[in-house]
Amino acid sequence: MGNLDKNMAIGENMKVPKEIPILQFVSKENCRTMPKWEQLHMDIVEDKENGKVILLEGSHYLQFEQKKKIVEETIQWIENR
Numbered sequence: 001m002g003n004l005d006k007n008m009a010i011g012e013n014m015k016v017p018k019e020i021p022i023l024q025f026v027s028k029e030n031c032r033t034m035p036k037w038e039q040l041h042m043d044i045v046e047d048k049e050n051g052k053v054i055l056l057e058g059s060h061y062l063q064f065e066q067k068k069k070i071v072e073e074t075i076q077w078i079e080n081r
Contacts, residue, residue, distance in 0.1 A: 008040075016044060022051040023077050025070055029059045052077060 016022060024041050031038040038055065045051025054073055058065035 016048075018048055019050075020048075021081065022048060023074060024051075024053045025062050025066070025073070026053055026055050027060055027062050028055050028057050031055065050081060 022045050024045065026038060026041050038053075041053045045053055056062055056066045056069060063070065
């Protein structure tokens, strides 16, 4: 965490190629704790036709707390591509 600001500044202007699909699951708790967290994730997919951000209730450990929802959303996302 001590290097978070430095590392965020380094990656700030980096872009993922448009053709790479991105599905992100973002914790609502993290968004409440860090007000810019949701927008940072939205900015990554803003110019992508095959990018999506899904907000879920839970902490940083969504993969444990929301595993069923993550699997369902992932399957749906893949099937709709």
